[in-house]
Amino acid sequence: MTEIERDAGFATTLAKGLEVLRAFRPDRPSMSNVEIAAQTGINRATVARLSYTLVKLGYLKQEKSKFRLSWGALMLVNPLLVNAKILQIARPSMQKLAQDLGGTVSIGVIDHVNFVYLETSRVNENVWTSHDLGTIGPLLPAAIGQALCAQLPEDEFAQKLAEMKRFTPEFWPKYIDEFMAGVESVKSRGFSVMRGTWIPGTESTAVPLLRDKNGECFAMSCRVPIFRLSGNQIEEEVAPRLKSLAANVRSQLAFVMP
Template sequence: MDDEVGGEIGRDTGFATTLAKGLEVLRAFRPNRISMSNMEIAAQTGINRATVARLTYTLVKLGYLKQDRSKFRLSWGALMLVNPLLADAKILQIARPSMQKLAQDLGGTVSIGVIDRANFVYIETSRVNENVWTSQDLGTIGPLLPATIGHALCAQLTEAEYAAKLEEMRVSSPELWAKYGDAFAEGVESCRTRGFSVVRGTWIPGTHSAGVPLLRDKNGECFAMNCRVPIFRLSGNQIEEEVAPRLKYLAESVRNQFSFIKP
């Protein structure tokens, strides 16, 4: 973050650097990193430790972080930042019942995600209740490049937006770009031509995944869906011949319902 501020963003006189760093501190917390010290936050964000200490102190005072001795965690106050956004997302209310049924039928996990810079963020997830396979939860962030939901999200971008996103991923994630760049382009093209993409065990070991574009709303936000199923629950080419078409049909159904009720 400090390097970034020192570059092009740092020359933008309208850019509020301190605010940006404070938000990066909040973004550093993850389901697998729910409690961190100032040193750990500094390591995750690239912000120097002294600055992190001032930011965490301020965020505690504002009610966005809780402090327990030398560790910090998100406070419930942080939820107020996203609650209005999720409450207004009618598409989630429409999709939940069908997502849960598909997850139960296939023995997997069905999620809806959106774009966050070079990543995706899951904003809804349905899973099999008895599933012992570790599945992704609400708010989980992952890289766009290796994921079918990344293919499906970026397939909805304009050509100019897509070119900019490719450059953003190439610069921010050079190792992932080298490994998955070609497959990503193929996945995006598959979503555009066939309506879905498939990844077989190369990103999350032991699972196959299908992704489909869902819709782009009036604000330009792209939504996509994916379905991840443990390999041992699949046979032959089932991920492409059954899972992907069923997920595509689910997305079509959700789009139709959303189009019917939106003002």
Template structure:
């Protein structure tokens, strides 16, 4: 029996419906009921009822035997994004850094044992699969994961560790030493560096950005293909530039919302 099974207030059907919506990813934008069942762990009859309902409500669109997210799903996140001044302020500086170093610069937040990208700036080249709004990845092996978790209180950090151990045990067993070191690095020198762990052939730096009045943690990362880096550039230049970028964003926010 799971923790949610023991919670009398937990709406299981709603949770299953949200699991269906969450199953759609950039690499699987269109899926049949059988495919959705495979990725959610739900049985096919349940999935069929949920996709029918979600399509009737406008959140899914059916094309032949497959479903894809409808534009109505975007309405769920729009109230969050339109009020995120952080993204508007950070965007120009993120784009400049991405152009200067030939990589991508992203802002992300925590979602359970994952991070979610809210914004990404990149060079105008298709160097590798680039991160976009809503892209999800595990906290443990990623520099932005280190930077996000570095902003948690001790109690929150312990809860997050238990969550990661439970949800991503293989990643935790493999990357936990580097994760703990990265979190400590963010606290001591302001950024963490990951070399080819999450996306092979790239190095990345992550830096804490801020924690808002609602307790939401924001962090930034910069990922660059190894062939574009010189020497220890990720440590000597990119990490410190991310720190400066984050400080500039915080100062501008403080000016707008003193």
């Protein structure tokens, strides 16, 4: 029995319902109960009751034997996005940097052992798969994961490492050394760089953005196809420009926030 399961105040049914909602991703927008059960580890009978309830509440929509997120699910995050001044401030500069470099520029936050993109700007080309709002990825093999975790206090960082080792064992031995080096790079140079480690054919850099009063960490990343880069451009040009963008966003945010 896990620590959470031993918590008398923990609402297991609610947690399972949320896990069903979280199971839907851009690469699996529509799933059957059997597929949801496989993704969540929740037994099929329970998934059937949860999906039925979520349809009735307007969070899922059923199409024959498949389910997909309904627009009602968007209402859960709308209050967050409406008040996210950081995204409104950053958006124009992110778009300009993406266009200048021919890459993608994203803002993300920590979600357990993953990151979640809150905003992405990119060139208007189908060069490779681009990440959009709500896209989730593992912290360990991603530059933005390094920039996010570098902002955590020592005790929280140690806890996050323990969580990643436990819940993403498939990534731990392969990426932990590069992850730790990236975190140290963020602390010493203000950015980290990854060259095709997670997404082949691209180079990425990431910088910390801020940690808000609620303890949420925000970071920015920029990913560029290798064929658009020359020499050490990712470190000598892209990373400094991303650092400057982040500093500008922080400055503007300090000016508009009470």
